[in-house]
Amino acid sequence: MELYSALEQPATGNHCGSCRSCCSAAGLSKQNVTDLELALLGPAGPDFARYAAREKDACGRFVFEVCPNLGPEGCRVYSIRPFSCRVFGHYRAEGTVLPEACVYIGRDREFPASQYYQTVPGAVRLRQLSRDYQLRKVPTTRAASGEITGLGLNLEDVWDRALEAIGRGASPELPEQAAEEGVFATYVRALWAGENNRHAEALGYYLQVLQDCPKRHDLMTFAGFHAFQIGQMEQAEQLWLSALQLFAGNPLTFSFLGYLYSHYQQWQMAADFFGAAAELEPEQLLHRKRRDEALNRVAKRRPEASVTDHPGD
Ligand code: SF4
Ligand code: SF4
Known part of the structure; x- marks a missing residue:
């Protein structure tokens, strides 16, 4: 939560127009979310994981067209929303575009995809926290590799x-x-x-x-x-x-x-x-x-x- 709190004051300020395009499956490609963030979401985690992976049904339709956490009043898990939701709009990997209605167009910081960890504040810390979290997870199979997965x-x-x-x-x-x-x-x-x-x-x-x-x-x-x-x-x-x-x-x-x-x-x-x-x-x-x-x-x-x-x- 310390990382999430730090991200509440992004250097670029919060200008979001709340068009909600970035909370829909068609709005952007799949989101990377760590197990740690999913765990923080509690009961909302499993459905969000399927949404973030842009899971499709047998007919090729998104299982969740919009994020299952999006309610009439906006994000229902705002205080614990994942990292990718927090930095969206402020930073943009080269070759990707923001939704047409996004107020961040022109204000975002573009970066080469390979520079993600160097560019996006908190990304390295999230990685460290996620790995530490993975390590704490107990393997339940007979495999004895001692590896961390995920x-x-x-x-x-x-x-x-x-x-x-x-x-x-x-x-x-x-x-x-x-x-x-x-x-x-x-x-x-x-x-x-x-x-x-x-x-x-x-x-x-x-x-x-x-x-x-x-x-x-x-x-x-x-x-x-x-x-x-x-x-x-x-x-x-x-x-x-x-x-x-x-x-x-x-x-x-x-x-x-x-x-x-x-x-x-x-x-x-x-x-x-x-x-x-x-x-x-x-x-x-x-x-x-x-x-x-x-x-x-x-x-x-x-x-x-x-x-x-x-x-x-
Ligand atoms: S968790 Fe909240 S901010 Fe993130 S995609 Fe869903 S509704 Fe939008
Ligand atoms: S697409 Fe841009 S303006 Fe619309 S909700 Fe997302 S961040 Fe805000």
Whole structure:
């Protein structure tokens, strides 16, 4: 809301004639709206998302000809209207036109589309807030990628650039650490440190991220991995068990625990955790192989029954 408040006093002043053309699907092409803004809209979010995407029905007609938030008195969600609604008219990407009746024609600031983040005040901040918000969202599938989804990478941005480079196996230079960094920046630092085998650093960054995103069981699993790498076994165990309490559907967490109990030579526990990983991810043959190895160890330890031990004797 701090960002929205700042935008209430645009440098160009508010001259809007309220013709409402920019609140209709035919008035302009689809609007980009982040999940964070949709969440702020509350119950009005889902329909607005369909409107902003200019969704069409089977006959090719817009599902919402006009914005579902537009009422007889104007915008019904004015105080929480999305960013694109706020800056519309004040800034215009090259090659686009404002609606014919728009009072901003001639007063708008045109910019090359590639310069969006450099030109439109608040765009970078919105991006940062949106990424931080994405990071807080808890993955509900068994995928254990730790990735954030829902935001395309913008290579103008240093953190997105770093993330993209790490993703293709490079080791980018990261900016000097600032006094206050967003949680997304800390997450990129964690990834970077992990990829460079700086496990203690990676663990520290993941733990920082988890303070802001305490429900991210996948990041907790990664934090545990780095704890394990530096011999912090108890911390690793605690992180993985906590991750399982949040979400018992990630095979990676189970298999990491399998390795931990193998390390402790607690073979039955190891077999159980590898077995659970195998059930969740049957196509990953390594889980089954590890489970069977652990079960063999269990069998070897079991004392052979002898005639004198037999309960009938
Ligand atoms: S949210 Fe409000 S300002 Fe934005 S398009 Fe809808 S009615 Fe118009
Ligand atoms: S098209 Fe222009 S004048 Fe009309 S409501 Fe939108 S910003 Fe205001």
